[in-house]
Amino acid sequence: MMPPAVYPWQQAVWRHLLGYIESQRIPQALLVTGLSGVGKRRLAEVYARALMCHAPLSDYAACGQCQSCKLFEAQTHPDFLLVEPDEPGKAIGIDKIRQLIVKLALKPQFDTQRVVIISPADSLNNASANAFLKCLEEPTARTCLILLTEKPSRLPATIRSRCQMLTCEAPDRNIAAEWLKQQGTGENSDVLLSLSQGAPLLAREYARQNFIAVRQDYFNAWVQVAEGKNNLVALAEQWQKPSALDLHVLLTWMLGWVADLIKCAWQIEPGQLCNPDMKKPLQALAKRLELKRVYPFYDSLLIARSQLSTPINKQLLLEQLLISWSQLNIR
Numbered sequence: 001m002m003p004p005a006v007y008p009w010q011q012a013v014w015r016h017l018l019g020y021i022e023s024q025r026i027p028q029a030l031l032v033t034g035l036s037g038v039g040k041r042r043l044a045e046v047y048a049r050a051l052m053c054h055a056p057l058s059d060y061a062a063c064g065q066c067q068s069c070k071l072f073e074a075q076t077h078p079d080f081l082l083v084e085p086d087e088p089g090k091a092i093g094i095d096k097i098r099q100l101i102v103k104l105a106l107k108p109q110f111d112t113q114r115v116v117i118i119s120p121a122d123s124l125n126n127a128s129a130n131a132f133l134k135c136l137e138e139p140t141a142r143t144c145l146i147l148l149t150e151k152p153s154r155l156p157a158t159i160r161s162r163c164q165m166l167t168c169e170a171p172d173r174n175i176a177a178e179w180l181k182q183q184g185t186g187e188n189s190d191v192l193l194s195l196s197q198g199a200p201l202l203a204r205e206y207a208r209q210n211f212i213a214v215r216q217d218y219f220n221a222w223v224q225v226a227e228g229k230n231n232l233v234a235l236a237e238q239w240q241k242p243s244a245l246d247l248h249v250l251l252t253w254m255l256g257w258v259a260d261l262i263k264c265a266w267q268i269e270p271g272q273l274c275n276p277d278m279k280k281p282l283q284a285l286a287k288r289l290e291l292k293r294v295y296p297f298y299d300s301l302l303i304a305r306s307q308l309s310t311p312i313n314k315q316l317l318l319e320q321l322l323i324s325w326s327q328l329n330i331r
Helices: 008-022 038-052 067-073 094-104 125-135 173-182 189-195 200-210 211-226 232-239 247-265 276-288 292-307 313-326
Strands: 028-031 079-082 113-117 143-149 166-167
Touching: 008 038, 008 173, 028 038, 028 094, 028 125, 038 067, 038 113, 038 143, 094 113, 094 125, 166 276, 173 189, 173 247, 173 313, 189 211, 189 232, 189 247, 189 276, 200 211, 211 232, 211 247, 211 313, 232 313, 247 276, 247 292, 292 313
Parallel strands: 028 143, 028 166, 079 113, 113 143
Antiparallel strands: none
16 A cells, blocks of 8 residues: 655655655754645655655655554554644643653664654744754754644744745645546635635635535625624624634635725726625625725734734624724715
8 A cells, every 4th residue: 555645736845855865864853834725744744754664665755565654554653753732723832842852862763764743833832832942952863853834933933943944835726726626626616726825625625614605604794794784793792602613714704805895996807806706796895985994904804813813802803893894884
């Protein structure tokens, strides 16, 4: 059984990684960045398999048959360590990094590389980031640390400066659309890729979750606020419930709608819209708005999205945004 390969759009960055193996110059630490949904985790794991394989192929990829490959497949490889939060959105605490430091003090059990993946690296808090710095400052033999993040600016400069940077770019639109078609989610691929900022894995997940219909429901409620037909407090309460859509996604959608309103006001070509399937209602809204008042609202959405990771009152945040949006539509 052959191990998983990197995604089609990752060939260039994969050749770069194989170059490290070929030249026997394995970086002690790699910082892999890129949008959510472009396949950073898959890339890191395929690279880890190649580094730990006992009988690599002629192109240095993992064989899939040796003891190391079988242990990795069974998720029992003693030289592969994955450090991640206990729950999505939570921090990687200092205890996890202390446990990692203890394990790294021991030699790898096999003669190949030991690989540590930290995902997402930006979830390290101040204490754990400072503790992890010790791993970078005092690297252990035959150990490769791979940090994955879509927000490298959240990492301390002291960590970033000690890592080799590698960027996973979003693929060409046509390549992404073709891949989605092969996954059985080719319908509405343009809209899905717009929603996911061109990230194919995220677009596929959105298709599975029927996000286009979900987005339409939220947009309809947003338009009703503009028309004065919705209870703002009740809607804010509904939108911030744990069972509702992730607020980061919702605010990103709102930013896209507002950006499209501005484009419509300037009569930009429909093909340049973030939400081309919503062109008509967006054009109708744009005709009712004063453009100079829309720009500050866009800024307030950006600020609100950046505050979601703080202990802010999310219902109050949504209420303020919805009130501002409704007032924009009063002429």
